Amino acid sequence: xxxSTQSTSSGINAEYGGxxxxxxxxxxxxxxxxxxxxxxxxxAFCAGGDVVSIxxxxxxxxxxxxxxxxxxxxxxxxxxxxxxxxALIHGITMGGGVGLSVHGKYRVATDRSLYAMPETAIGxxxxxxxxxxxxxxxxxxGIFLGLTGHRLKGADLKHMGIATHYTTAENxxxxxxxxxxxxxGSVVETLAKHDVSPPTPFSLEPxxxxxxxxxxxxxxxxxxxxxxxxxxxxxxxxxxxxRRMSPRSLVITHKLLSIAPSKSYEECFAMEFCAAHQIVxxxxxxxxxxxxxxxxxxxxxxxxxxxxEVTEEMVAEYFAERERAWKPLEL
Numbered sequence: 001x002x003x004s005t006q007s008t009s010s011g012i013n014a015e016y017g018g019x020x021x022x023x024x025x026x027x028x029x030x031x032x033x034x035x036x037x038x039x040x041x042x043x044a045f046c047a048g049g050d051v052v053s054i055x056x057x058x059x060x061x062x063x064x065x066x067x068x069x070x071x072x073x074x075x076x077x078x079x080x081x082x083x084x085x086x087a088l089i090h091g092i093t094m095g096g097g098v099g100l101s102v103h104g105k106y107r108v109a110t111d112r113s114l115y116a117m118p119e120t121a122i123g124x125x126x127x128x129x130x131x132x133x134x135x136x137x138x139x140x141x142g143i144f145l146g147l148t149g150h151r152l153k154g155a156d157l158k159h160m161g162i163a164t165h166y167t168t169a170e171n172x173x174x175x176x177x178x179x180x181x182x183x184x185g186s187v188v189e190t191l192a193k194h195d196v197s198p199p200t201p202f203s204l205e206p207x208x209x210x211x212x213x214x215x216x217x218x219x220x221x222x223x224x225x226x227x228x229x230x231x232x233x234x235x236x237x238x239x240x241x242x243r244r245m246s247p248r249s250l251v252i253t254h255k256l257l258s259i260a261p262s263k264s265y266e267e268c269f270a271m272e273f274c275a276a277h278q279i280v281x282x283x284x285x286x287x288x289x290x291x292x293x294x295x296x297x298x299x300x301x302x303x304x305x306x307x308x309e310v311t312e313e314m315v316a317e318y319f320a321e322r323e324r325a326w327k328p329l330e331l
Contacts, residue, residue: 002032002033002034002035002036002179002180002181002182002183003022003026003032003034003035003036016067016070016071016074017070019074019100020070020073020074020077020329023035023077023078023081024077024329024331026083027081027082027083032083033083033084033183033184034083034084034086034179034182034183034184034187035081035083035084035085035086036086036087036088036176036179036180037085037086037087037088037100037101037104038087038088038090038176039088039090039091039097042090042091043091043092044091044092044093044097045087045088045089045090045091045092045093045097045100045101045113046092046093046094046095046096046097046100046101047092047093047094047095047097048094048095048096048097048098051095051122051124051285051289051293052289052293052294054067054285054289055285055286055289055290061280061281064280065276065277065280065324068127068273068276068280069273069326071096071099071127071128072127072128072129072269072272072273072326073326073327073328073329074099074100075099075100075103075128075129075269076103076129076265076266076269076328076329077328077329078099078100078101078103078104079103079104079129079265080265080328081104081105083184084105084106084184084187085104085105085106086104086105086106086107086108086179086187086191087100087101087102087104087106087107087108088108088110088172088175088176089101089107089108089109089110089113089115089157089163090108090109090110090112090113090169090172091112091113091114092114093113093114093115094115094116094117094118095117095118095119095128096128098115098117098128098130099127099128099129099130100128102129102133102162103129103133105164106164106165106187106191107157107162107163107164107165108163108164108165108166108167108175108191108194109154109155109157109158109162109163109165109166109167110154110166110167110168110169110172111153111154111155111168111169111199112154112169113153113154113157113163114151114152114153114154115151115152115153115156115157115162116145116149116150116151116152117130117134117145117146117149118149119149119249119253120146120147120148120149120245120246120249120250120253121149121244121245121246121288121292122246122285122288122289122292122293123246123248123249123279123284123285123286123287123288123289123300123302124246124249124279124284124285124288125146125249125252125253125256125272125275125279126145126146126253126256126257127272127275127276128272129265129268129269129272130146130272131256131257131259131260131263131268131271131272132260132263132265132268132269133162134146134257134260135257135258135260135261136261137160137161137162138160138161139212139216140211140212140215140216141160141204141211141215142257143215143216143254143257143258144211144215146253146254146256146257147215147220147223147242147245147250147253147254148238148241148242149245150204152203153203154166154198155198155199155200155201155202155203156198156202156203156204158198159198159201159202160202164191165191165192165194165195166195166196166197166198167194167195167196168196171194174194175194178190178193178194179191207234210227210230210232210234210235213226213230214226214227214230214235219251219254220242220250220251220254220307221307221308223242223254224239224242224243224307227239227242243307246284246288246300246302247302247304247305247306247307247309247310248282248284248302248303248304248310248314248315249284249288250307251307251310251315252275252315252318255315255318255319256271256272256275259271266328269326269328270325270326270327271319272326273322273325273326274318274319274320274321274322274325274326275318275319277322277324278317278318278320279318283303284302284303287300287301287302287303288300
């Protein structure tokens with residue numbers, strides 16, 4: 001049998017416990033062979049967690065850390081799930097939605113998929129195992145996506161390997177019907193039946209050489225220097241956008257993605273939990289959410305105010321061991 005579940009378009013915070021419990025229940029049921037997850041309502045797979053609530057809860061450090069701990073456990077479970085896990089990433093897929101989908105064995109994008117990890121714009125970093133999967137994309141696209149929050153459409157997800165399959169929105173009903181009738185032994189054949197070649201080439205292909213040269217630099221400042229030296233409209237727009245983002249978040253993200261290739265799947269979540277711990281304390285995340293999502297003045301006051309002012313000591317705090325460490329679910 002196949003079981004399906006849905007995530008809401010946003011505000012996933014309260015659902016992690018329920019989703020986790022369902023996955024554990026279905027894992028132990030012999031009559032459940034395939035799990036399929038999709039967004040409720042059709043407009044989004046999941047646009048992420050309710051970050052306004054998270055930053056409000058940051059006033060109580062333990063409450064905020066409880067959220068991140070449970071979220072990362074859920075994401076880790078998706079990537080280690082013993083039964084076929086199919087994510088229909090139709091519509092907006094950002095932040096927490098990425099964590100519920102990208103670690104699954106099968107990820108189906110459509111012509112209406114819109115993917116991004118825009119955390120650096122709100123004083124955070126690509127978490128939910130982002131350090132693991134971004135660092136394993138063709139270099140240096142993971143660093144490019146993690147720093148810039150660049151949005152990718154469905155065809156791009158298939159070209160990049162973020163999605164394992166691609167279909168059209170109009171075909172989703174037929175796909176769901178066939179998934180509902182398949183079993184663990186036929187899921188690969190079922191998905192292949194609906195998999196089609198994306199109708200458009202990789203949108204970033206014209207910028208491949210620029211991205212490879214600039215984002216392979218050893219620091220964020222060097223990336224910006226190379227972009228400025230390039231001087232094209234695309235490059236200078238990236239510089240403008242990067243200068244708007246949290247300097248601290250940019251440097252932390254670059255370090256996370258530089259270290260992650262040498263880390264295991266589990267170690268990446270533990271590393272991200274250490275960084276989240278310091279984010280909760282720093283106030284940078286709260287300021288980004290205030291400026292972009294609460295007051296919407298789009299004028300965050302970052303501390304420090306420039307990349308040049310971010311010191312090694314500041315960054316080291318995000319990678320220091322904590323009394324409270326992250327651990328995967330004991331199964």
